[in-house]
Each structure stands twice: as C-alpha cells, then as structure tokens.
Amino acid sequence: MLRDEQRARVAVILVRARNPNNIGAVARAMHGFGFLDLRLVSDYPIALEDARSAVDASEILASAQTFATVADAIRGCRLVVGTTAVGERRREHRLETPASGAASIVAALSSGTVALLFGSEKTGLNNEELSFCDWLMTVPMHPTPGMRHASMNLGQAVAVCLYELIRDTPLAFEVPASPAAQAQDLERVTALLREVLLLSGYADHRASFAEPAFLRRTIHRLQLGQSDARRWIGVLRRILWKLNA
Amino acid sequence: MLRDEQRARVAVILVRARNPNNIGAVARAMHGFGFLDLRLVSDYPIALEDARSAVDASEILASAQTFATVADAIRGCRLVVGTTAVGERRREHRLETPASGAASIVAALSSGTVALLFGSEKTGLNNEELSFCDWLMTVPMHPTPGMRHASMNLGQAVAVCLYELIRDTPLAFEVPASPAAQAQDLERVTALLREVLLLSGYADHRASFAEPAFLRRTIHRLQLGQSDARRWIGVLRRILWKLNA
Numbered sequence: 420m421l422r423d424e425q426r427a428r429v430a431v432i433l434v435r436a437r438n439p440n441n442i443g444a445v446a447r448a449m450h451g452f453g454f455l456d457l458r459l460v461s462d463y464p465i466a467l468e469d470a471r472s473a474v475d476a477s478e479i480l481a482s483a484q485t486f487a488t489v490a491d492a493i494r495g496c497r498l499v500v501g502t503t504a505v506g507e508r509r510r511e512h513r514l515e516t517p518a519s520g521a522a523s524i525v526a527a528l529s530s531g532t533v534a535l536l537f538g539s540e541k542t543g544l545n546n547e548e549l550s551f552c553d554w555l556m557t558v559p560m561h562p563t564p565g566m567r568h569a570s571m572n573l574g575q576a577v578a579v580c581l582y583e584l585i586r587d588t589p590l591a592f593e594v595p596a597s598p599a600a601q602a603q604d605l606e607r608v609t610a611l612l613r614e615v616l617l618l619s620g621y622a623d624h625r626a627s628f629a630e631p632a633f634l635r636r637t638i639h640r641l642q643l644g645q646s647d648a649r650r651w652i653g654v655l656r657r658i659l660w661k662l663n664a
Numbered sequence: 665m666l667r668d669e670q671r672a673r674v675a676v677i678l679v680r681a682r683n684p685n686n687i688g689a690v691a692r693a694m695h696g697f698g699f700l701d702l703r704l705v706s707d708y709p710i711a712l713e714d715a716r717s718a719v720d721a722s723e724i725l726a727s728a729q730t731f732a733t734v735a736d737a738i739r740g741c742r743l744v745v746g747t748t749a750v751g752e753r754r755r756e757h758r759l760e761t762p763a764s765g766a767a768s769i770v771a772a773l774s775s776g777t778v779a780l781l782f783g784s785e786k787t788g789l790n791n792e793e794l795s796f797c798d799w800l801m802t803v804p805m806h807p808t809p810g811m812r813h814a815s816m817n818l819g820q821a822v823a824v825c826l827y828e829l830i831r832d833t834p835l836a837f838e839v840p841a842s843p844a845a846q847a848q849d850l851e852r853v854t855a856l857l858r859e860v861l862l863l864s865g866y867a868d869h870r871a872s873f874a875e876p877a878f879l880r881r882t883i884h885r886l887q888l889g890q891s892d893a894r895r896w897i898g899v900l901r902r903i904l905w906k907l908n909a
Contacts, residue, residue, distance in 0.1 A: 450808075451806065453806025516835065559831075561696065570696070571692075572689055574689075574817065575689065578816070578823055579827045582824045586804075587763060589804070590802065
C-alpha cells in the first residue's frame with residue numbers, strides 16, 4: 420500500500436493535452452486517488468478555468484505547473500515512465516503493463532519523485548518525448564481485427580494507471596460482517612418449513628422435498644445470516660398459525 | 665486471464681446515465697478492453713448519436729439495448745454486481761474492492777452472464793436499484809478531510825472496473841528482449857575506457873577511477889545491452905584513434 424509521502428511524490432505530466440475537460444478529468448482522478456502533483460507541458464497557456472469535469476479537484480488544477488518542455492517538467496524526477504498505446508513501432512524501451520510495472524514505481528517512490536508521462540490524445544508521446552523515459556507502460560487493449568490499435572481516453576488512461584498504484588489500499592472503513600445463523604436457528608427453520616410443507620399439502624405430491632435431510636441441505640445452502648434466519652422463523656410460525664386456524 | 669466467451673458475458677448496465685458523452689466514454693472503455701454488451705436503464709430515449717467520445721466504439725452503441733427498469737435489464741444474469749461510491753449508509757451488502765471482487769466475477773462468468781451496474785453520475789444507484797445486486801464493488805478513494813466522499817467520473821469508474829477483469833492479460837505481442845552484453849564485451853569496454861582515461865590525462869589526478877576493478881564495476885552497473893556495448897566500443901576506439909593521432 421502506498422504511503423502518503425510516496426503518493427505525494429507521483430508527478431502526473433500531461434504532454435500537449437489540449438482539451439481542458441480532459442485535463443479536468445485527469446485532475447478528478449488524481450484527487451479521487453489522493454495524488455496532487457499535476458504538471459502540463461505546453462507551449463501556450465491552457466484555459467484551466469474551463470475544466471468543468473474536475474469537480475472537487477480545483478486545488479490540483481490551481482497548483483498545476485506548466486512547462487515549455489518535457490526536460491523542464493521532469494527535472495528532479497528519479498524515474499520517468501512514459502505511457503503509450505503501443506503499436507508495433509515502440510521497441511526501444513522496456514515495456515510493462517500497469518500490473519507488471521507498478522512495483523517498480525512504488526519502489527522508486529521510496530527514494531524520489533516518479534514522473535508518469537501521458538501524451539496528447541491524438542498522437543500520444545512522440546519519439547523525442549519517449550526518449551526521456553526510463554521505460555514505458557501500456558494498458559493491455561483488446562485487439563480488434565482490421566482496426567487501428569485501440570487507445571484509451573486520456574482521463575481513463577490516467578485513472579487506470581493511478582488506480583494500479585493504489586489498488587491494494589484497504590477500504591477506509593470496516594464493513595461489519597453480519598453474523599451467520601447458528602446451527603440451532605437453521606434447524607428451527609428446517610423444522611418449521613417441514614411442518615408448513617406437510618400442513619399445506621405441498622408434501623402430498625412432492626414428498627422428497629419434505630424429507631428432513633434434503634430440506635436441511637436446502638436450507639444450509641442459503642447461507643442465512645442470523646437476523647435473516649430469525650426473520651424466516653417468524654414468517655414460518657405465522658404461516659403455521661394461519662394454517663392451523 | 666479472461667477467455668473470449670467470458671468477456672462476451674459481461675453486461676455493463678448504466679442506470680439513469682444522462683450525458684451522452686459519458687455513455688460514449690463508457691462504450692470506448694468497453695471497446696478498448698473487448699467488452700460488447702452495453703445496456704441502458706432509462707425511462708426516456710437517449711440521444712446516443714451525440715456520444716462523440718465513443719471514438720471506435722460505435723458498434724457497441726449501435727447494439728446497446730435500453731430497458732425501462734433494472735429488473736428488465738438484468739434478466740438472464742446469474743450475478744449482479746452494483747458499484748457504489750460507498751458512504752456510511754451502505755451496509756446491507758457484501759462490499760468488495762475491484763481487486764478483491766474480480767475473482768468472484770471471473771468465476772461467475774464461466775457459467776453465465778454477469779451484470780455490472782453503474783448508477784447515475786449525480787446520485788449513484790438508489791436503494792431500490794441496489795436491492796437487485798448480489799454484492800457491491802467500490803473503488804478505494806482517498807479520504808479528504810472535511811470534504812464529501814470522493815466519487816469517480818462514470819467513464820473512469822467503468823474503465824477501472826473493467827480493467828480489473830483484464831489486468832492480467834499479457835500484451836498481444838512479444839517485446840523481444842534485447843540481448844544483454846556478454847562478459848567479453850564489457851571487458852573490452854572497460855579496457856578501452858581505461859586507455860582513454862590514461863591517454864587523455866583524466867587519470868593523472870583521479871587515478872582511483874582508472875583502477876581496473878573499480879572501472880569494471882562502474883561498467884557492469886550500466887547493464888549494457890549487446891548492441892549498445894558494441895556501439896560504445898566503437899566510440900571509445902574512435903576517441904583513442906584521435907588521441908593517438
């Protein structure tokens with residue numbers, strides 16, 4: 420699990436992203452997973468106030484830094500990982516999936532800043548930008564015969580890559596395990612249901628279902644919780660009472 | 665790894681999604697990961713032709729079915745998993761993260777269709793919709809003190825949940841491992857570099873770096889590939905030739 424100080428050392432770098440809504444979606448994913456450091460590489464100012472898709476992530480957008488070049492944006496980073504919708508041409512780099520690469524990233528975060536580079540939606544990272552990367556990461560896409568290589572929407576690609584870094588985080592709260600029914604409760608349900616089957620006449624023609632061992636297995640398969648079992652006991656008692664009236 | 669026939673049995677069900685662009689983003693994520701069956705629950709027709717964010721996923725949108733109720737949409741499914749940006753109130757269901765829940769989903773896909781339910785962006789799934797679910801899945805979000813519980817953008821939530829089902833898919837092509845340099849290549853680099861250090865006068869004042877064992881360790885740490893090692897041998901030879909001229 421990622422410690423807070425490791426999380427703070429992840430720099431998400433968007434290279435030539437043009438659509439403010441995509442940048443907003445990236446900021447929202449970062450916010451949701453607790454990442455803070457967003458950097459943009461762009462040779463013109465980006466209208467981040469248009470990034471309505473950011474929702475709660477306004478702080479991340481407000482503190483995002485813009486750099487003119489990739490070299491400037493990665494200054495101070497000890498590991499630079501590029502992302503690519505890899506085609507046939509990218510073969511000069513070590514290539515990992517998010518699942519296979521996450522451990523290297525988490526290890527590097529113990530000793531410094533790690534940059535995750537994402538290219539523009541249209542073209543991805545170009546060869547010059549890729550040359551700054553120590554290795555590349557690609558999300559395994561499903562090959563579609565006859566179509567160009569599938570690529571991900573920028574916000575989704577960032578979400579999946581960041582998700583992989585936090586995926587073993589336990590939930591922030593405990594879901595109290597509801598107690599399972601105890602043997603005597605299940606025995607009571609079985610006995611009451613059998614009485615109902617006999618009294619209602621169901622068992623006259625389907626006697627095998629009313630056979631105690633068969634019925635007991637049927638009830639045990641339901642994996643009743645304690646409170647549900649007690650509710651069913653009440654229901655069956657009420658039915659018996661009516662049947663006996 | 666998910667087999668094709670398992671992949672075909674995943675039904676992504678969007679309940680009361682209103683924004684065609686969000687639906688398009690969901691379709692694009694499905695397409696990228698090889699899922700096909702998109703179902704919408706809506707009490708009015710949705711203008712799917714506006715879903716420009718779908719990119720290559722037009723087939724998925726074209727075959728998406730719309731249902732009036734959740735009960736109609738999940739007909740035929742053997743497991744129904746709801747997703748939730750879980751707050752404090754959802755405690756009646758078994759709750760899993762995508763990482764902890766994926767194995768159950770994959771197992772169920774061997775014997776039938778699994779529905780993944782996603783609620784509207786604004787409100788998520790309501791209690792009635794949740795009551796159709798066998799269990800719930802939530803992506804672990806980073807708690808932000810003093811803020812409402814973070815939720816994910818719909819397209820990103822679907823992308824992360826589907827990604828978890830395919831995350832162990834190997835890349836569709838092999839990245840040929842470039843052969844590592846062999847010992848004799850590294851020895852040659854070491855010897856040539858030592859000659860350069862001596863001839864250029866660098867070693868006059870920093871003799872320890874030219875010490876063969878030290879230099880050899882430095883070269884071995886570079887983990888050179890075979891072709892890179894041979895390139896460096898050429899470079900060093902050329903420098904020596906010039907130094908000797």
